[in-house]
Amino acid sequence: ILNVEQSPQSLHVQEGDSTNFTCSFPSSNFYALHWYRWETAKSPEALFVMTLNGDEKKKGRISATLNTKEGYSYLYIKGSQPEDSATYLCAFTDSGYALNFGKGTSLLVTP
């Protein structure tokens, strides 16, 4: 089992605030880092799959960065909206297949 840590565990922000979360993972044998968004009672939805050190990806107001040498990734949400409320999961793989998930960061955005 490969240890993947996410922080903070939960976050409560006001609409319009920007926020970021951290995912740390083993820095050896890196293959890929995934980010998923999981709304209550729905299926986890893939946000990003990141493979290259220094990679930055963006999807609308959400972006992510990757540092494989030091073993961390940041997820940023600009101008949070209530619909961004969800649990954000990161997952690390050293094989390209099996993912090791963190416990997630639970985000609540209130109007």
Added chain:
Amino acid sequence: GAVVSQHPSWVICKSGTSVKIECRSLDFQATTMFWYRQFPKQSLMLMATSNEGSKATYEQGVEKDKFLINHASLTLSTLTVTSAHPEDSSFYICSASGDTNEKLFFGSGTQLSVL
């Protein structure tokens, strides 16, 4: 995007009975399917990986005779919890992918409660 359908969403059963959970990829062929389990306040833990037409690979500590996985086609995988006990009560979720480094597509999960 691709859709993975998982049924049932929740099930309550008596101790000693078996429960089957189905995972279907509706609009793509899933070369590989993964079964995860999540206990309250814990992370998703990989139970097993299955490739169509071959035996599943189980993670350490997961009993293959208790958690039977069948991946008979490129669109269907099933997980059967045999002789379920209260400690098997958990959230089970499947995911599928077509290739390495592709994002996973998840089912909506099954909450199993064993009385």
